[in-house]
Amino acid sequence: MKAGSPDLATLGHRIRHFRGERGMTLDQLGAAVGLAGSQLSLIENGKREPKLSTLDALAAALEVDLAALLAREAPSRRAALELELGRAQSSPLYASLGIPTIKPGRGITDEALEAIVGLHRELQRRASEAIATPEEARRANTELRELMRERDNSLPEIEQLAEERVRASGHRTGALTHREVSVMAEQLGFQLIYVNDLPGSTRSITDIANGRIYLPPASIPGGHGLRSMALQAMAHRLLGHERPNSYAEFLWQRLEINYFAAACLMPREASVTFLSAAKKEKRLAIEDFRDAFGVTHEAAALRFTNLATTHLDMTLHFLRVAGDGALLKGYENDGLPLPTDVTGSIEGQWVCKKWSARTSFEHTNRTTENYQYTDTPAGTFWCATQTGRTDAAEFSITVGVPFNQAKWFRGRETTVRAVSTCPDDACCRRAPDGLAERWAGRAWPSARLHAHVLSPLPSGTFPGVDDAEVYEFLETHAEQ
Incomplete structure (x- = not known):
């Protein structure tokens, strides 16, 4: 055991507890085991590790089994609270507050100690929840x-x-x-x-x-x-x-x-009026919606998802995909089979290479939307995709609908069609047999590590x- 560790602290409390039950003072118990009262006090406060021979002597003097003396459980509810307070006050979180520690002496009632420890628990809970670990972020994103x-x-x-x-x-x-x-x-x-x-x-x-x-x-x-x-x-x-x-x-x-x-x-009344007129004339286009309100293509596409089901009576999907094929943001209520991990999270998953969200990166003309029909295990979908670039990387923005709703959109006449069987690996993720046989075991790529996958957002008042x-x-x- 290490001095100052929770195990030593628990041992010290158990010695003090049994000493109290026997009605012995520090000096009396110390004399019985060959220690000065001050030395025994250090052991009871978890600041010194006793020798095995001393533990045997203490157990004999206190008339308890050595196993009972070394048990990991706090000897009483009061002791458990004092131990928890000690651990809380030695934590980096408490140190960051810059306030002095308190000793849970006899002057502090059990009720007051309960309240103090309760505050520490809540402080730790809030600090833990404010840290945006990758797991926490993915879970919260999925639920949202x-x-x-x-x-x-x-x-x-x-x-x-x-x-x-x-x-x-x-x-x-x-x-x-x-x-x-x-x-x-x-x-x-x-x-x-x-x-x-x-x-x-x-x-x-x-x-x-x-x-x-x-x-x-x-x-x-x-x-x-x-x-x-x-x-x-x-x-x-x-x-x-x-x-x-x-x-x-x-x-x-x-x-x-x-x-x-x-x-x-993009106010609701004006947007619905604009989009309804475009739907009636079968010329819906995110490009036009974007230009009419002077916003970005992504903003127009996302706003369209807010209004399409409730006001235009259609289901749809939205995708923002990175140049490497990773799904950065997605929404669907039309049944499109978005890629997910075992937790149901979609962020960071690769979308099918045959979807327009990825094939659009291959087009030389990226100033207008690219249209495509895609046959999937869940049905056929029509999509309109626009590519863009930030200082960091390129991306694509896709809005799509089931086949029977494509009739409302400009670009429905496209003859571009693809077949996707994802999540079947044979669709686009498994190399052809001949290629795999030739290179399996003979290649060792150095992967690009996305640091954000491992790093939590710093925990300030607001994450990050x-x-x-x-x-x-x-x-x-x-x-x-």
């Missing part, structure tokens, strides 16, 4: 995707809130302007300020005390426009968000603010955000 599938990816309450705020800004038709977004912020008591020194872990920072929303001076690569970032920041206030107590709650809040921003940039950087930023700008 299943929840939104049950709701047809629609949140009517946020739709209504967005309609009210957009109308109050004076907006009537066309794309929501930067000025109208600024008016929306002013109506909430905030001023939009564009700065060059936002911490790298943030998209925006809201100074609640001084009524400021800090934004970068230009859009962030990946489709995060300034209007959208400002609306997301406002959404936290409008939706009454509090600090998230778990990573799942953090993800839910992020989904809500993204939904609110999209519902403001450096609190110190945020507070230093606010301190600097509060003086300006």
Whole structure:
């Protein structure tokens, strides 16, 4: 046993417990086993490991079996609480608080000790839940995707809130302007300020005390426009968000603010009117929806998933796929067999090489959508795919529907057709027999490791955000 370890601490409590039962003082028991009272006190406090001969002597003096003295269980409820408090106060989490430890002496009642230990448990629980481990993130993402599938990816309450705020800004038709977004912020008591020194872990920072929303001076690569970032920041206030107590709650809040921003940039009433007219004329196209409201292709595609089932009476799927074929984001309520791992998670799984989400990367003309019919074990689907690129990598955005709903879309006339039998490995993942025989055991590729698969998001007030950087930023700008 190591000095200061839980096992030594438990042993010390058991010695003290049995000594108390015998009515012996430290000096009396020490004299019986050949130790000074001060030496015995160190053993009882878990700070010194006794020799085996000393343990035998202690058991004999206390009239208990050696096995009973060495048992791992705390000798009483009070002792168990004191041990738990000791472990909590020696943890890195407690050290990070910068507050002194307390000794659970006789002056602290059992009830007070229960309360203190209970607070430590809750502190540890919240800290653990705030850490976005890969496993926690995947589980929370899967649960959230299943929840939104049950709701047809629609949140009517946020739709209504967005309609009210957009109308109050004076907006009537066309794309929501930067000025109208600024008016929306002013109506909430905030001023939009564009700065060059936002911490790298943030998209925006809201100074609640001084009524400021800090934004970068230009859009962030990946489709995060300034209007959208400002609306997301406002959404936290409008939706009454509090600090998230778990990573799942953090993800839910992020989904809500993204939904609110999209519902403001593409208001429900105007969007449904536009899309319904296009459906009636059988010329639905994400490209046109995107251009009509001045948003990114991905934003238009995602917004289409919010409205299609509830307002256009159609099921559909959405995919964002990386250039290497990994599924980054996905939604379906039309039965498309998305690839999943054993937990049901889709993030990071490879989509079939024959789907348009991947074949589109092979096209030389990437300025317009690519159309394709794909026969799958779950039926035939029509898809429209647009490719794009960030500073880091290329990606594709796909919106698709079952065969019988393709009639509403521009591009339905395409003659491009593929057959996918995934998840059968023979479809696109297994090398032809001859090729496999020739190279099996003779190749050793060096895999590219995606670091995010192994690394959790740092656990600040908000997962992935450096609190110190945020507070230093606010301190600097509060003086300006």
